[in-house]
Amino acid sequence: MKHQGMSLIELLIVIAIVAILISSATPSLSPFIEHQRSDATIADIYRFYQAGRDLSVRKRERIYMCGSNDQQTCSKYWSKNLILFHDKNGDKAPSASEIVHIKQLSLGNSYIWSRMAFGKNYFFFEPNGQTSWTGSMVFCPESQKAQHYNRVTWNRVGRPYRGTDKNKDGVIEDTNGKALSCS
Numbered sequence: 001m002k003h004q005g006m007s008l009i010e011l012l013i014v015i016a017i018v019a020i021l022i023s024s025a026t027p028s029l030s031p032f033i034e035h036q037r038s039d040a041t042i043a044d045i046y047r048f049y050q051a052g053r054d055l056s057v058r059k060r061e062r063i064y065m066c067g068s069n070d071q072q073t074c075s076k077y078w079s080k081n082l083i084l085f086h087d088k089n090g091d092k093a094p095s096a097s098e099i100v101h102i103k104q105l106s107l108g109n110s111y112i113w114s115r116m117a118f119g120k121n122y123f124f125f126e127p128n129g130q131t132s133w134t135g136s137m138v139f140c141p142e143s144q145k146a147q148h149y150n151r152v153t154w155n156r157v158g159r160p161y162r163g164t165d166k167n168k169d170g171v172i173e174d175t176n177g178k179a180l181s182c183s
Helices: 008-059
Strands: 063-068 081-085 099-104 111-116 122-125 135-140 150-154 160-162
Touching (some): 008 063, 008 081, 008 099, 008 122, 008 135, 008 160, 063 111
Antiparallel strands (some): 063 122, 081 099, 111 135, 150 160
């Protein structure tokens, strides 16, 4: 007798085995996914930073950058948006007519912590590409696991640097060689 296909019971058994295999693989993928989110977020921030610097040089004017949770005010903890703006009225805050570009971030319960000189929550690019002061933006993952922290740092000249793991322990260090943290 010749078989043509599978019975319903055989099909259900195959589906159950595949579901078990997928569910056992999912927990092992979580750290990989979180690490990829960290890298992708820092790459987005790096590109946005470069876009702001390029705009400042191209237009030959001061461009401000900050993070925001509401697309209207600058904040120290950046979980939703990055803003580039002209500060025409000198209040160091974006208004609707001053905003050049908004980058929405998809971070879930993770966030970006800005570390700026003088405790500021914004910085600006001079028309020559230099920045107002040094600083960094640290990706703080939802899991709070050290190996998923990441950063972009820039110097006064305006040159951005991505975080590196200099001692090869799987954790990116700050400029003083200490493991990154969000506190």
